[in-house]
Amino acid sequence: MKKVQLTETVLRDAQQSLIATRMPYADYEGILSEMDKAGYYSIECWGGATFDSCLRYLNEDPWERLRNLRKNLPNTRLQMLLRGQNLLGYKHYHDDVVEKFIELSIKNGIDVIRIFDALNDFRNIKTALEATQKYAKERTIASGCISYTQSPVHTVDKYIEMCKELKTMGFQTICLKDMAGTMSPYEAEHLIKGIKDAIGDMTLILHTHCTTGMAYMTLTKAIESGIDVIDCAASAFSGGTSQPSTETMFYALQQYGIDCGLDEKVINTVNDFFKPLKQKYIDNGQLNPKSMGTDAQALVYKVPGGMLSNMIANLTDMHAMDKFDAALAEIPKVREDLGFPPLVTPLSQMVGNQAVTNVLIGERYKNISKEVKNYIKGEYGIAPGQISPELLVKILGEDGKPVDCREEDSKRTGQEFADAKEALGDLCRCEEDIMSYICYPDQTLKFLKNRKAQEENEAVYTIEAM
Ligand code: CO
8 A cells, every 4th residue: 555654844944934933831741642553654843943943032942942842752752853064053054063053952862853954055954964863863863955946056966966965865754845835736746756766665755834825736656656755744734834734645545545553543532732822812913824825926035934024024114124025035045046945044044134125225235134145155065056146256356266165164173162151151951952052042042041040039939938
């Protein structure tokens, strides 16, 4: 019997896409033991923006969250999304930092590490792959992930070549990451058939979003074309900028005669648990009805849902929402000037902000952000296409050559660890604290100070109670 398995994303991408990753662990702890019985291929529950959000907004230790997830989901593969050399941040880290982060992720409970680079420059995911292999446990899977986008330089042949390369590098599975939900059913069919022919029986995964309304059609074609795993979300947190619904896909797969290994009763119980939570987030304003609809504009602008809502928030803050349409139209132009990077973190933010700046100032590239300058210099890797010659001259000078990011990234100085130890002093208790600080210094410092103050308070209460 043909098999297609499902990854459940409600704890990571679904809540990241719909409520900006603001779901505290306490809100879903009660359903974890049930989720553990569902029969998912994996549960995506960590990485992406969860790490940042824990420290910045939720006063949670992301590592402690991971350990709790591990404890309550002993039988299910726990999956994270990792931005290659960027880890969970927005800039490249040195190889020793990347390696330590992976070591700690596996130690604290992660099984599947889905690793991508925004530019599909695979030199930027090699260190993360090697670290995963080095610290692998029995269930560990290194999943190579391709950032999917459309442009004149992103052809089916090119994607097939990328998949072959990921296989040669030693990844165990391959994921196509359609973060903007712009992969059409037609494209899925051609891509997946071509890739399957090229990589044989290696597991192929499709990750898409409902943003543009195509995801269910695209998944249908993907299933018919031989996809092995699809990403879905419990229906309360499905649709809109999130993934297609788990229970709906289960129902459809059944009629195809395809076994997906899920327990129908359990997945319904899981969804029943999330329904009132959804209502709570609607009531407190964290779930904006805008994120729940269909936006076909993304087909034109290739903009992921999260990037649109960020842009709306920024322009609203600056009282410049009247410039929204102009900024939106500027995005594809900036993207072309930068050599058609896929719009995924951190490139989506960089391109989005540059487009807004160009429109607000009224002169293109009068102001160029530090990040975009570094990108043009080559610090993020090699652009998929040609960067505009004018921009290259503007940033590098007439005879300037781009830098090789690996030269800097491969340095193993231990400096970040030493700096973190010094900055944290007695707030630091473990390697995980140090890693949090390296990734998000200000937020971590604040979090650890809070933790200390809280414990001192509790100690006082305990003494008084005695
Ligand atoms: Co996604």
